[in-house]
Amino acid sequence: MMPLVKENPLDSEPEAGSSKTLKSLWLPVSTTPTQKSAQIVYGCAFLLVLLLTILSLILAQWPSQVFSGDPVLTTVAVLLLLLTTGITVIIWRQPQDPSPLPFRVPALPVLPLVSIFVNVYLMMQMTSGTWALFGIWNAFGFLIYFGYGIRHSLAGNNHQQPPATSLHLPDS
Numbered sequence: 001m002m003p004l005v006k007e008n009p010l011d012s013e014p015e016a017g018s019s020k021t022l023k024s025l026w027l028p029v030s031t032t033p034t035q036k037s038a039q040i041v042y043g044c045a046f047l048l049v050l051l052l053t054i055l056s057l058i059l060a061q062w063p064s065q066v067f068s069g070d071p072v073l074t075t076v077a078v079l080l081l082l083l084t085t086g087i088t089v090i091i092w093r094q095p096q097d098p099s100p101l102p103f104r105v106p107a108l109p110v111l112p113l114v115s116i117f118v119n120v121y122l123m124m125q126m127t128s129g130t131w132a133l134f135g136i137w138n139a140f141g142f143l144i145y146f147g148y149g150i151r152h153s154l155a156g157n158n159h160q161q162p163p164a165t166s167l168h169l170p171d172s
Helices: 018-026 035-061 063-068 071-093 110-124 128-149
Strands: none
Touching: 018 071, 035 063, 035 071, 035 110, 063 071, 071 110
16 A cells, blocks of 8 residues: 655646747646746746846936837837736736735735836936945945844844843832
8 A cells, every 4th residue: 555645736747848838838737836837937027027127227217218219219118018018927827826825915916016117217216326325334234233133133042031020110
């Protein structure tokens, strides 16, 4: 007698050929997440961040040329938007884990993409002086964190903190 082993839905069977891989982008094989669907989402998310960064850079550095109808920059911006839309649809088509979670992002994957675009676009408009100050303050923060915070952290220690005692004031 062989014991029954329940398969993990994240384990995927090997697929032969690139046509099946391309087909799995639009029509996933399974309704539960697999290792392949996770890899597709990770790869697409990386591409989306890259495309949105390039689009934000173009829109922040040359907005008048893009919106005035410069054929090269306008074409590049439109192509980036079309690629972003296509990759968003690929992510949207992938199966999601049905288990209940305390919090789920609403309007997935559109809301996270809009937030990435807005934040990167705002970062692209910062001056070099602002970036320099950001780097200096980050260096100070890292020095404090690594110099003091890790050594005095209770997270790595197995010590229990003593219970807080309440101050009892005598009746007057």
